[in-house]
């Protein structure tokens with residue numbers, strides 16, 4: 001079995017600071033990590049490999065430094081890693097990204113047929129959850145989003161049964177392999193990197209593909225040119241003009257503070273009090 | 283990412299940002315109306331309100347899109363849609379559209395867009411809306427802006443200016459689709475206010491079907507397991523939420539949050555670190571990677587007010603913050619702030635609410 005997992009390298013947004021005056025991201029010193037959601041996809045792929053044998057290829061489109069993230073995935077047990085990197089990809093939105101990744105997956109499939117493609121639910125920097133559905137559409141693969149569990153996989157019959165999170169419940173779906181799965185978060189727990197795979201990760205060659213290696217046929221469809229969306233403005237959240245009414249505890253007893261708050265609250269929002277009273281009547 | 287407003291983005295990277303002549307025909311604002319087991323998802327009506335405003339600015343019509351199986355009450359939903367501001371509804375019925383699946387819905391919606399040519403199409407950023415929007419936008423090769431928090435019409439280009447958080451909510455960006463149609467956007471539940479319903483409004487229904495046989499569809503829906511009503515946590519639509527953060531220190535202290543919530547008939551919310559520590563269920567997380575909420579009252583105890591939390595709850599009508607640090611960022615956007623120890627403030631507040639409500643419902647006057 002051959003599984004491709006798409007992973008993205010993202011800035012650790014917990015550590016991002018925004019410049020207070022210019023409203024630009026201060027990237028210096030912000031560590032880059034594997035998009036946390038993608039690790040659930042990687043783990044699920046590795047579990048399938050444990051059960052069925054075969055290979056896991058990790059694929060990333062990004063700058064040369066993204067090699068570190070791919071190496072990290074190899075240390076967890078991925079067999080092969082491909083970095084699609086080319087200046088021509090810069091400025092890609094989700095439509096252009098899915099075009100490039102779909103081309104690369106087609107190219108990977110020429111070396112060894114691909115049975116499953118995994119992506120994360122979404123990225124923490126782009127946060128769109130669109131790249132997975134985009135890749136599926138371009139490759140003509142059945143799309144299974146927000147998958148919480150793989151119930152059954154029959155590689156002889158080429159059938160898969162999964163559970164996916166839907167509004168108000170769980171859908172159980174059966175479809176044909178190959179297909180594309182976007183994995184829900186917190187559905188599994190990532191393994192520790194074993195010693196042999198850590199050693200392997202340090203010396204495994206990360207393959208670098210430029211746009212030709214990745215089999216890009218139409219350069220109008222990649223990078224900025226292939227992106228229909230235009231970022232017209234980036235700005236910081238507006239501070240509320242009105243400051244909070246502060247009730248300091250030191251000045252009075254806790255009871256007084258509480259009553260004071262309740263009075264101000266219900267004077268300003270009479271409907272709220274009404275609603276609470278109707279509730280306690282019932 | 284560059285910061286400055288791009289005044290004239292044309293030509294950047296050799297891109298053509300002019301709208302081609304044949305796409306200028308695309309008119310009207312559409313809302314995909316999501317429904318499931320006899321109910322319309324409220325996000326669709328929230329979007330209808332937003333669509334009405336956009337369409338009024340453009341001088342265009344609002345259309346609702348309803349797709350479903352032969353036995354579903356789509357006409358009833360259409361009447362509701364008119365009440366919330368739609369001028370017309372496209373109602374597509376086919377056996378393969380009973381129960382959501384990506385393939386038939388993508389086919390159906392794509393065909394509808396190609397036939398009737400809307401300039402803007404809005405969908406809820408739900409598991410269904412996001413699944414469908416990504417596939418449809420890729421098929422149509424157009425721009426899609428996900429999880430928007432604000433939708434406007436840019437006065438110069440008359441394009442949709444869709445604002446969304448980026449970099450984990452640290453910044454906001456406004457995105458436009460200039461040279462492609464339709465302009466697509468998804469919006470999370472509770473981001474837009476619920477519009478008022480006018481039951482006297484009516485509109486046109488345009489019926490259609492989808493020429494797709496079940497045998498042509500690869501993915502089969504085997505079962506739907508509804509969430510047990512006992513563990514249904516409806517945070518997004520709760521009127522009152524009491525939330526706790528890492529400042530509650532210990533899981534046992536969260537009982538204080540629950541106590542206040544019980545007195546107020548409120549839902550309990552939490553920050554991400556609290557969820558990660560396993561103090562409460564993941565469904566209770568409020569924020570960028572949790573739920574967006576818009577309650578009438580949001581009480582935040584021991585919550586610093588990080589931007590990723592703020593984006594999920596700043597739409598609340600009234601925000602009360604309890605924090606021991608007077609400089610906590612939450613006081614920058616709360617309406618009422620109590621600087622103090624949550625462990626002592628919460629019980630006092632709980633008792634005060636209880637006493638006040640008891641006295642008021644007994645018809646008595648409460649001493650201030």
Ligand SMILES: Cc1cc2nc3c(=O)[nH]c(=O)nc-3n(C[C@H](O)[C@H](O)[C@H](O)COP(=O)(O)OP(=O)(O)OC[C@H]3O[C@@H](n4cnc5c(N)ncnc54)[C@H](O)[C@@H]3O)c2cc1C
Pocket residue numbers: 012013014015124450526527528529530552553554555556567568569570571572573583584585586587588589590591594604605606607610622623624625
């Ligand atoms: C990509 C990304 C997505 C994220 N998504 C979310 C999200 O969806 N939701 C979310 O909430 N967070 C999210 N976060 C995390 C977010 O950045 C913050 O770390 C988090 O919101 C902080 O939680 P907190 O306020 O509970 O904890 P802290 O920031 O640790 O704050 C605790 C507060 O409690 C106060 N305190 C301490 N003791 C007391 C006391 N005795 N009484 C009263 N107050 C006390 C402290 O003064 C402090 O202000 C995300 C982060 C990233 C990077």
Ligand SMILES: Nc1ncnc2c1ncn2[C@@H]1O[C@H](COP(=O)(O)O)[C@@H](O)[C@H]1O
Pocket residue numbers: 006007008009035037038059060061062094097101118119120121122123124126127128129130131132
């Ligand atoms: N540049 C990229 N390289 C590899 N995979 C990506 C890239 N961008 C997005 N993905 C995959 O697509 C998923 C959804 O991304 P997004 O649509 O940006 O939220 C991610 O979880 C990744 O699995």
